[in-house]
Amino acid sequence: MFWINGLLNSLAFGAILFLLAVGFSLIFGLMRVANLAHGAIFMLGGYIATSMIGFGFLAAVLAAALACAAFGGLVERSLIRRLAGRELAQVLGTLGLAFIIADQCLLVWSGDPIAQPAPALLRGTVEVAGVVFPAYRLALIAIAAIALAAIWLLVERTTLGARIRAAVDDREMARAMGIPVSRLFTTVFCLGAGLAGMGGALAAPVMSVYPGLDAEMLPLALLVVILGGIGSLSGAFVGSLLIGLIYTFGQMLLPDLAYVILFLPMVVVLAARPQGLFGRHMA
Numbered sequence: 001m002f003w004i005n006g007l008l009n010s011l012a013f014g015a016i017l018f019l020l021a022v023g024f025s026l027i028f029g030l031m032r033v034a035n036l037a038h039g040a041i042f043m044l045g046g047y048i049a050t051s052m053i054g055f056g057f058l059a060a061v062l063a064a065a066l067a068c069a070a071f072g073g074l075v076e077r078s079l080i081r082r083l084a085g086r087e088l089a090q091v092l093g094t095l096g097l098a099f100i101i102a103d104q105c106l107l108v109w110s111g112d113p114i115a116q117p118a119p120a121l122l123r124g125t126v127e128v129a130g131v132v133f134p135a136y137r138l139a140l141i142a143i144a145a146i147a148l149a150a151i152w153l154l155v156e157r158t159t160l161g162a163r164i165r166a167a168v169d170d171r172e173m174a175r176a177m178g179i180p181v182s183r184l185f186t187t188v189f190c191l192g193a194g195l196a197g198m199g200g201a202l203a204a205p206v207m208s209v210y211p212g213l214d215a216e217m218l219p220l221a222l223l224v225v226i227l228g229g230i231g232s233l234s235g236a237f238v239g240s241l242l243i244g245l246i247y248t249f250g251q252m253l254l255p256d257l258a259y260v261i262l263f264l265p266m267v268v269v270l271a272a273r274p275q276g277l278f279g280r281h282m283a
Contacts, residue, residue, distance in 0.1 A: 004131045006249055012137035012206065014244025015144030019199030020217055021224035022151060022236040023192025029231020030167050030188050032087070033080055037094040038196055039218030040101035041068050045197025046209035047105050050114045057119035064201035065194045072193025076186050102214055111211050116204035136205055143202065147195070148237050155233060164188060220247065226266050229276025238277065 024038045045064040052060035075097065083089045117123070118136040125132045155161035167174040167181050175181050200209070207213070223243050228235025246265065250258035269276065 001131050004129050005133065006252055007245075008128060008131070008133050008137065008141075010245040010248040011241065012140045012244075013248055014241040015140040016199055016203045016206070017217075017220055017224060017244055018144045018237055018240035019147060019195050019202065021221040021228075021240055022147075022233065023195040024221045025225045025228065025231060025233075025236045026164070026188050027192045028225060030164060030171075031080070031185050033090050033094070034087075035080075035094050035189075035192075036091060036218065037075070037098040037101060038192070038221060039214035039216075040098040040105075041072065041193050042196040042200040042203075042217055043209065043214040044068060044071070044101055044105060045200030046116075046204045046213065047109050047114070047200075048197070049201030049204055050109070050116045050209055053116055060116075061198055061201040065198035068197025068200075069190040069194030073186050073190040075193070076189035080189070081182075081185070098214060098218075102211065106211050109209075113208040113210035114204070115208045118205040140202060140206070144237075144240075148233070152233060160184075160187070223262070223266055225276070227269055227277060229278040232276065232278040235276055235278030 020038070020042050024035065027033055027035050027038075045068045048064040048067050049060040052063045055063075075094075079093050079097065080090060083093055118134075122134075122136040122139050124135050126135045126138055127133075128138070153161075155164060163174070163179045163184055166177070166179060167184050171181060200213075220243055224236060224239035226239075227242060228237070228239030242265070243262070246262055247258070250261040254261060
């Protein structure tokens with residue numbers, strides 16, 4: 001029972017992590033930008049959802065996703081684009097933006113954790129292999145699977161996805177072929193920020209929303225990208241599940257060594273396969 005419960009909790013946490021990390025991975029893969037404000041956008045999505053919950057849970061999640069997507073587009077146009085080709089400046093700029101978002105969230109929503117209730121239909125429990133488990137956490141796993149399928153269809157079966165894949169593989173060649181890489185930058189940044197905002201909104205009933213949530217989640221997203229591979233959808237999914245398993249069982253079994261166990265796979269992967277499990281060498 002202990003192992004089944006731990007496994008289900010790991011999958012639920014991995015589902016939340018996937019929504020955060022997949023956008024980060026696509027942005028990094030296409031734009032070569034380590035957006036250190038991504039965790040803050042995740043937290044912002046959670047706070048927006050808590051403020052919009054009076055309109056219904058689905059409306060709150062959609063509002064958080066759309067607001068964060070619009071904010072991501074604004075950030076790409078006003079900050080990232082102005083610092084194009086200056087990687088260190090982009091890192092410092094997004095880091096500063098993360099601090100600004102965190103301070104504004106503290107100003108607007110105060111420093112107390114905010115617990116958002118799960119939707120009424122998913123507040124019960126479900127028995128899985130003899131283990132009683134919250135229905136909402138099982139729904140998170142299903143949502144992550146649906147998100148994976150939707151993003152895969154977008155990337156693999158649409159013209160936009162073909163352009164994104166071409167730009168990830170070879171940005172300069174994509175430009176030479178007439179692909180509007182600049183517009184792709186904005187689109188992918190909006191998509192990644194929207195997914196992060198949605199992830200924060202969906203995580204609120206499980207983790208609550210509180211100051212420091214961004215700093216807690218961003219390193220985990222970085223670990224997913226490193227393990228899975230930059231720009232890889234399958235890598236983001238598998239990496240999220242692996243980090244979810246390692247993080248959850250590490251906290252349960254060896255809390256004093258949880259972070260050692262968590263970061264050890266990153267060191268091994270960097271040494272043996274720097275591009276990640278599913279990644280390719282960056283152009």
